[in-house]
Amino acid sequence: MFNHKPNNTNPSPLSRIRLTFKHVLSKTLPILAVAAALALTPTPPSHAQENPATPEKPTSEKSAPIKLVALGDSLTAGYQLPPGTGFPEQLGAKLLEKGYNVIVNNAGVSGDTTSGGRARLDWALEEDTDAVILELGPNDALRGIDPALTRQNLEAIILEMHKRDIKVLLAGALAPPNMGPDYAAAFNPIYPELATKHGILLYPFFLDGVAAQPKLNLADGMHPTAEGVGVIVEAILPRVEELIDEVRRARTAKTDQSGLSPASATH
Numbered sequence: 001m002f003n004h005k006p007n008n009t010n011p012s013p014l015s016r017i018r019l020t021f022k023h024v025l026s027k028t029l030p031i032l033a034v035a036a037a038l039a040l041t042p043t044p045p046s047h048a049q050e051n052p053a054t055p056e057k058p059t060s061e062k063s064a065p066i067k068l069v070a071l072g073d074s075l076t077a078g079y080q081l082p083p084g085t086g087f088p089e090q091l092g093a094k095l096l097e098k099g100y101n102v103i104v105n106n107a108g109v110s111g112d113t114t115s116g117g118r119a120r121l122d123w124a125l126e127e128d129t130d131a132v133i134l135e136l137g138p139n140d141a142l143r144g145i146d147p148a149l150t151r152q153n154l155e156a157i158i159l160e161m162h163k164r165d166i167k168v169l170l171a172g173a174l175a176p177p178n179m180g181p182d183y184a185a186a187f188n189p190i191y192p193e194l195a196t197k198h199g200i201l202l203y204p205f206f207l208d209g210v211a212a213q214p215k216l217n218l219a220d221g222m223h224p225t226a227e228g229v230g231v232i233v234e235a236i237l238p239r240v241e242e243l244i245d246e247v248r249r250a251r252t253a254k255t256d257q258s259g260l261s262p263a264s265a266t267h
Contacts, residue, residue: 065101066247068240069125071117071157072135072171075206076108078229080218085226090233091240100244105129113139114153121160130247132161133240135171135206137190141179147186154190158198167246169239170195171206201246203239206232 070076070088078086092104107124109116117124117136125132134157140150154170161168172191175184195202207224209231210216216228224232 065103066130066244067103067105067126067128068131068133068243069105069107069129070133070135071124072108072133073112073117073139074108074110074223075138076133076135077106077110078108079110079223081226081229085229087229087232090226090229091237094233094237095240095244100241102244108135111139112136113143113145114150114157118153118157121157125164125166129164129166131167131169131243133169133171133236133243134158134161135173137173137187138206141173141175141183141187144179144183147183147190150187151190151194154194155198158194158200162198165250167200167243167250168198169201169203169243171236172202172204173207174205201239201243203236206236208232209235 070091072087076087078089083089086106086108088104088106088108092102095102095104105126109120114136117134134154136157137150137154140147158168158170170191173187175187177184179187192202192204194200205211210224210228212221213228214221215225216231217224
């Protein structure tokens, strides 16, 4: 019998695996080496890193809207008016139209007096309220409430606003003629005198241009129609813009102290 020698031309399966593995390594090792070298190479600093820009101001500080509350009675609440046509809503729309970043909240309660408004301050005003349009007192006059009490309540509200760093626009009222001259003499000066005493903005008569105008009032002759509210908004608007300016100046002073950018009330 012949002695057979191993045939090296047909490697075993295990040998083929080893050869394949060596081939793969020969191809991939250079690639892995290059990748590792790149990974270990420090990344050059970007242009922004070389010249760091001024830190971006907090978005909330730049864009926080001014929060304005209309605190009043039925004239503010929008008595018997369609939704969206009351004083706060029309004022808010007008301010938006003019480019102001302002939210106007309706804190009007029909039938409210200065005593009622004073009693509900804590829930009528949110903690971050910036300014208030204070429209209270007409119901005091209609009910013949002692003007001294009306004055006392309005002053207490104003002082509380000052404590909270809330700016105030005082909207005045006039005693109805049927209350007589003595009552009017005691009631009517309340608003200008308080405004002067406490250094706040005054709009002398909230119903200016609307009172005693049948076409601008509901059938009761006392509450404005939506059109009448529009007249009020146009007339009071310059004073409201002054109120917004006061808030902006206060914000500027506050943020200057803290090193932040002042929040803007406009686009």
